[in-house]
Each structure stands twice: as structure tokens, then as C-alpha cells.
Amino acid sequence: MSEPNDEAILTQAVQGDADAFGMLYQRYVGRIYNYIYYRTGNQHDAEDLTARVFYRAMHHIESYQHRGLPFSAWLYRIAHNLVANWHRDNSRRPEIPLEDGLWVHHPxxxxxxxxxxxxxxxxxxxxxxxxxxxxxxxxxxxxxxxxxxxxxxxxxxxxxxxxxxxxxxxxxxxxxxxxxxx
Amino acid sequence: MTDLFHWAKPVDDQEMAQLESLLQAALMPVPPRGSYQKDLRNRLEKSDAPAIELHSTRPYSVLLWVMAGLAFVMLLLVVGIKSFIALGGWGAVSVLRRRLDTDG
CATH class of the missing domain: 1.10.10.10 (Winged helix-like DNA-binding domain superfamily/Winged helix DNA-binding domain)
Structure with a gap:
């Protein structure tokens, strides 16, 4: 069975359907996490900020307006803004720590x-x-x-x-x- | 010395391809922990809970403490002012002063 496209799910999510939002979450959580992980360089902040992206998205989904851009663009924009705030808040830190986990070992x-x-x-x-x-x-x-x-x-x-x-x-x-x- | 004409260096396609493969190896997708995904999903499902109850609550908890402190100070002020008025305000204070002066 083919998966419904974003637009169909979005229409339901915008009307307040929590299951539809859940599907969008399932579809994008990995991507948003990856994006934030590489921008922050550590797992804990990546998890924290990913959670905030989805909370923010969930609280504003009803005012979401489709302007021809993919839904992911909206999520990445939220993620981008939160990461920018995170960098601003941590700007006194001399260097962003890069975790060991960032280096993926190839078996x-x-x-x-x-x-x-x-x-x-x-x-x-x-x-x-x-x-x-x-x-x-x-x-x-x-x-x-x-x-x-x-x-x-x-x-x-x-x-x-x-x-x-x-x-x-x-x-x-x-x-x-x-x-x-x- | 800064190379002012770095942009004018010839572009070696092989070098660029090598750099791209290095970037590809460095920027591997890293899946979030399964437990984290599940946990966040559960929290989103019970989502009447405000965002402040999520993972890192440090900034929010500080804010909550500050707000609670302010509310307590306001309460003390209100109680203080009310008692002051109930006791007769400045009149009561001047009576007390006079008594202290005469006692002293």
C-alpha cells in the first residue's frame, strides 16, 4: 500500500488531527534530528532542539499555510531558527564540542x-x-x-x-x- | 600570507570529487536513539502538556522559579499594605512614635 503524500496528511493535521501530525513526525524526526545534530555537534542538544522543533510545529500547525513549498521546508526553517538561537546562547563558548559519536565507524x-x-x-x-x-x-x-x-x-x-x-x-x-x- | 586570488585557482575536478567523497564519509546520517523517538512521540501524543515539560527544562524552570518568587513578593506586599491600612495607616505610625518618644 502506498503511503499518503504530505499534502493529504497536512490537510488533516492542520484541522487538528493528532494522528496525522504523528505521521508527519514519524516521517521527519530522523531528518530534523540529523540536521540539528550536525549543526550542534552533540546528541543531547540535538535531542532537546528536535523536541522543541516538533512542539513548536505542533502548536502552530493549525496556522500553517501551504505556499507551494514542501512541509519539510517549514520544519527546517524552525530548526534553523532554533539552532541559530542555540548558537547565540552558546556564543561565549570558545569551541563547539564534537562528540566521539560523530565519527561513524565502518565495520x-x-x-x-x-x-x-x-x-x-x-x-x-x-x-x-x-x-x-x-x-x-x-x-x-x-x-x-x-x-x-x-x-x-x-x-x-x-x-x-x-x-x-x-x-x-x-x-x-x-x-x-x-x-x-x- | 592570505592568497587573494584563491578563487582564481584552477578547479581540479578530481580533487573536487575527492573532497565530495570525504564530505560524504564525514556527514553520515546518524539516526536518533530509538528510545528517544518513542519517548518524544509519547510526549507529543499527550500534548496538552506545555512544551516546558520536555527534555531540557533548564531555561523554563529558571523562569518558573523567578515567576514564583515575584508572585510571593507581590503577595507579601499586598498583605503588608492591607495590614498597614487596617492598622490605621500613617496615623497609627505617628501614634506609635509619640508613645515611643514619651516612653523614651
Whole structure:
């Protein structure tokens, strides 16, 4: 049986159907969590902020207006704002801690290889954390969520061309930063 | 020295592809803990509970304590003012002063 699309579920959720909202939650909780996890760098804040995103969404779903954008764009916007507030509140912290859990171990990798990869990943993730928020958002949406440039454009409120160009500039700046570090 | 013309460096497609695969390896999807998902789902279902009852309640609990403190101070003020009026206000104070002065 095919799953109902977002629009059908949204119509019910907007009318106050809790089960419909539950379905939307089930569909998006993993994505929103991932997005926040990579923006904050730790599990506890990611869990806390993910919960807040869904509470906020639930309390405002009845005023949600469909403007042709995917529902996920609305959720990512909420997540983006909450993460921005979180960064502002934690701005006195000199460095964002990156948890060990962030380094995913691939089973079957020899220990040396995974150590090397872990170091490379750590380096790269630290660099990503130094990028401006919109570039971080772009990389997460592209590599964690596997969205196309057009979808990322919808979420970030930009054209597909602008996203392509931003992506290219982001890669160039990462390349230069990696070269500087070597 | 800052390379002012870094943007003008030729773009090596192979280098970019390598960087993309590095990014792909670094940014792996990390599923939330199952227990967390279930817990949050349950909380959302009982959702008449306000958002402040969720996971990290630190900022909200501080706010609640401040509000409770303010309410207590207001109560003390109201009780104090009411008793002051009931005792006759400034008149009672001046009577007390005079008595103290004469006693002293």
C-alpha cells in the first residue's frame, strides 16, 4: 500500500488531527534530528532542539499555510531558527564540542584505516563548523539528507542556481582551508 | 600570507570529487536513539502538556522559579499594605512614635 503524500496528511493535521501530525513526525524526526545534530555537534542538544522543533510545529500547525513549498521546508526553517538561537546562547563558548559519536565507524575497516579516517573526518567536521551557517546548512542538506539543489533551494528560500553557486564556493573554500592545514 | 586570488585557482575536478567523497564519509546520517523517538512521540501524543515539560527544562524552570518568587513578593506586599491600612495607616505610625518618644 502506498503511503499518503504530505499534502493529504497536512490537510488533516492542520484541522487538528493528532494522528496525522504523528505521521508527519514519524516521517521527519530522523531528518530534523540529523540536521540539528550536525549543526550542534552533540546528541543531547540535538535531542532537546528536535523536541522543541516538533512542539513548536505542533502548536502552530493549525496556522500553517501551504505556499507551494514542501512541509519539510517549514520544519527546517524552525530548526534553523532554533539552532541559530542555540548558537547565540552558546556564543561565549570558545569551541563547539564534537562528540566521539560523530565519527561513524565502518565495520570491516582495518583499525589504522579507521583511525586515519576518523582523524580526517574530525578535521573536516571541525572545518565545516567554522563555515558560515548557510554553508553548513547547505552541506548537511546535501550530504546527510541527500536533497537535490532544487530542493535545498526551496528549503533555504533561494534559486537552484544560487545554491549551485554557493555549493561551488563552499567546496573551494573547504579545499583552500584543507590545504592551509596540511 | 592570505592568497587573494584563491578563487582564481584552477578547479581540479578530481580533487573536487575527492573532497565530495570525504564530505560524504564525514556527514553520515546518524539516526536518533530509538528510545528517544518513542519517548518524544509519547510526549507529543499527550500534548496538552506545555512544551516546558520536555527534555531540557533548564531555561523554563529558571523562569518558573523567578515567576514564583515575584508572585510571593507581590503577595507579601499586598498583605503588608492591607495590614498597614487596617492598622490605621500613617496615623497609627505617628501614634506609635509619640508613645515611643514619651516612653523614651
Amino acid at each position: 570491516g575497516d582495518p583499525p589504522e584505516a579507521s583511525l586515519l579516517q576518523a582523524e580526517e573526518r574530525e578535521r573536516l567536521l571541525r572545518l565545516i563548523h567554522t563555515l558560515p551557517p548557510e554553508r553548513q546548512q547547505l552541506l548537511i542538506l546535501k550530504f546527510v539528507e541527500h536533497f537535490s539543489n532544487a530542493e535545498i533551494g526551496e528549503i533555504m528560500g533561494r534559486t537552484e542556481g544560487a545554491i549551485k553557486s554557493l555549493y561551488h564556493r563552499t567546496l573551494l573554500s573547504l579545499r583552500d582551508d584543507l590545504e592551509k592545514m596540511d
